[in-house]
Amino acid sequence: MKDADDDQNVGAVVLAYHPDASLVGNVLALVPQVSAIVVVNNSPGAEPEVFEQLRGIAAVEVIDLPGNLGVAAGFNAGMRRVFETGHRYAVIFDQDSTAPPGLVQGLVDAYRSFGAGAGIVGPALRSGVTGHEFRRERGSGIGVRATLISSGALFSREVVERIGLHDEGLFIDYVDHDISLRARRRGLKNLKAFDVVLDHRFGGAVPRRLFGRDFFVADYSPMxxxxMSRNRLVLIRRYGFGAWFWEDLSYMGKAWAKVLLFEGDRPRKVGAFFRGARDGLRYDAKRRDQASGTTS
Known part of the structure; x- marks a missing residue:
């Protein structure tokens, strides 16, 4: 989407952490849809081959961070670069998300058609493993949602100037919930564009089989x-028990059933959960990293 019209001026941010070769294909899928792509290398000591390939693609810039600074800092670094180079919109992606043709244009159209009060805009999600659209992602048109996941989220410059960037103190997990809930608190409506679909993978997507039925577990690390445990409590203390919490509680219950029944390294994961809960209660929930409040 290489339109000189400022309303159509979109830069993409792709966050990379020790990526495999599939990242190159995911970046190439974005090339026809945006005017610039910033790949943020958040993986110190990563093998250079993938990043060397990316540097050879026109309109792609690779930013090497000094270490693993976390999801929030990585997305912020890329978004600052997009806005510094004059783009009106930044759309952000995890490395394991694949954007079908027309996805970015669909997000921009949803933002513009909603008009005043539009906040962050996200696509419907389809499993990058099974090819099936998730149940709560099915619909048509535009819906208002309390929270959106990071990958595929479109931010206008106007929205970021109003709500700030991601809270880098959270590091990873619930970073997307936090910025979504902050947008709501500032009077904006986060939009789900149901007719725009993103292929996305959650966690390791490890296959399991029970009673003849195949399913997948995320198999997240103890870290x-x-x-997840710490930041969930931080958000409860910041925003209270809204609709976002009850949706998340349902997800958490199912996820932990899979952890306890089907995943390995259970003692360490359970221990990490309780340490996170302890630290979430100790965390200064009113404090946000000051970097989250600026675009430059």
Whole structure:
């Protein structure tokens, strides 16, 4: 989408952490849809081959961070670069998301058609493993949602100037919930564009089979279980028990049933959960990393 019209001026941010070769294909899928792509290398010591390939693609810029600074800092670094180079919109992606043709244009159209009060815009999600659209992602038109996941989220410059960037103190997990809920608190409506679909993978997507039925478990590491537990409590203390919490509680219950029944390394994951809960209660929930409040 290489339109000189400022309303159509979109830059993409792709966050990379020790990526495999599939990242190149996911970036190439974005090339016809945006005017610039910023790949943020958040993986110190990563093998250079993938990033060397990306540097050879026109309109792609690779930013090497000094270490693993976390999801929030990585997305912020890319979004700052997109806005610094004059783009009106930034759309952000995880490395394991694949954008079908027309996805970015669909997000921009949803934002513009909603008009005043539009906040963050996200696509419907389809499993990158099974090819099936998730149940709560089915619909048509535009719906208002309390929270959106990071991957595929479109931010206008106007929205970011109003709500700030991601809270880098959260590091990973619930970073997307936090910025979505902050947008709502500032009077904006987060939009789900149901007619725009993103192929996305959650976690390791490890296959399991029970009673003849195939399913997948995320198999998140103990570190991820720590941050999910900690940041969930931080958000409860910031925003209270809204609709977002009850949706998340249902998800958490199902996820932990899979952890306890089907995943390995259970003692460490359970220990990480309780350490995260302890630290979530100790965390200064009113504090946000100051970097989250600026685009430059």
């Amino acid at each position: 991820r279980q720590y941050y």
